[in-house]
Amino acid sequence: MVETAAPRVLVVDDDDNLREVMTLILEQGGFQVKSAWDVNSALGLIGCQTFDVLISDLHMPSAGDGLTVVGAMRHSNPKAVTIIFSAYPEMKEAAAAILAQTDDIIVKPEAIGDLVRLIREKLEKGKTAPRVLASVATILEESSQTTIENWLSRVLRDDLVITVRLEDSLRTAHLPQLIRDLVFRLRNPQPLGSRALISSAAAEHGVARRVQGYTAAMMVEESRMLQVSIFQTLQNNLNRVNFSLVLVGVMEIADEVDSQLAQAMTSYVAQSKVDALPITA
Known part of the structure; x- marks a missing residue:
């Protein structure tokens, strides 16, 4: 029986402690994890490696930084599941435009413990038809x-x-x-x-x-x-x-x-x- 490689996950967050916690949770959940602390380091990894999942903070430190990372992932790894998270609970209500760019949005830190389950659900469902983004x-x-x-x-x-x-x-x-x-x-x-x-x-x-x-x-x-x-x-x-x-x-x-x-x-x-x-x- 051929072993299936563990899904590769990129975690992007400028909060060192939170990034390390997420990395540990995901590794214990059976994922291969790479992490980045800002947009530039994330773009560097996206440009030279392939990922199955992106999990990115929305603000790093500027509003919308996470969407820049999502856009790059959509371009380089269009089949990757992309998840944005935010410290602001109201983002769930104001996320229509963001959800058009990404697969889900979660509120931290409450939802961090559900990451493994959420990712596995997204991967099992498979990617929906790629969103057609316009210039x-x-x-x-x-x-x-x-x-x-x-x-x-x-x-x-x-x-x-x-x-x-x-x-x-x-x-x-x-x-x-x-x-x-x-x-x-x-x-x-x-x-x-x-x-x-x-x-x-x-x-x-x-x-x-x-x-x-x-x-x-x-x-x-x-x-x-x-x-x-x-x-x-x-x-x-x-x-x-x-x-x-x-x-x-x-x-x-x-x-x-x-x-x-x-x-x-x-x-x-x-x-x-x-x-x-x-x-x-």
Whole structure:
């Protein structure tokens, strides 16, 4: 009879005592255990070894660190059972998005004694169909119309911006191309802070806003609300976003929106010189 190798478990927690206790419990339960004390050490192990199970703290020390580890495990070991645990009991009630990324969430330390049973149950059931996670670019592309509608609803509630009366189609005319530019940037990342790609649409938008009677402050406020609407779109899609890519994506979005605003403002100022009107702050 061929012996089945003991399942390999990776435990990730920055609490040395708790990590050692979990390692001991799991080894006594018949598992092979490796442990990591932070995200970087966990990513190093995931990159060079294969695991059947991941058990990770959610906060190490930053909120969501555990989801970064889960994302890496999903990529490198897609068949692995992944379990997140947290010191906060309310996480059970607020875990819908997290459970979309992982197989279970438990509260420590009360549930630590049930680890062996929980893992064996998960392994016996086998992996369900892999969750299809989407990139930030894909979510933004698929939800572009929803994002635009969210932005427009914010703008129409802003007492300053709506002093310029425009049809909705004119107010939102620049957004489809801007979102396409964002998606392109996310799929073809540039070093943050590098010289922005020239956007003729951004320049045209600056001229249009000048002609329409916008002030510079209105343009800045619209840009701010656009970032809020984009981040709301990501928030609404937490159940499918790839958490390991979210932080980089958010920084790329902020950088690109700011770059396009700068280009629009440049053409806005240039247009003000052409029409010989003062620049209105």
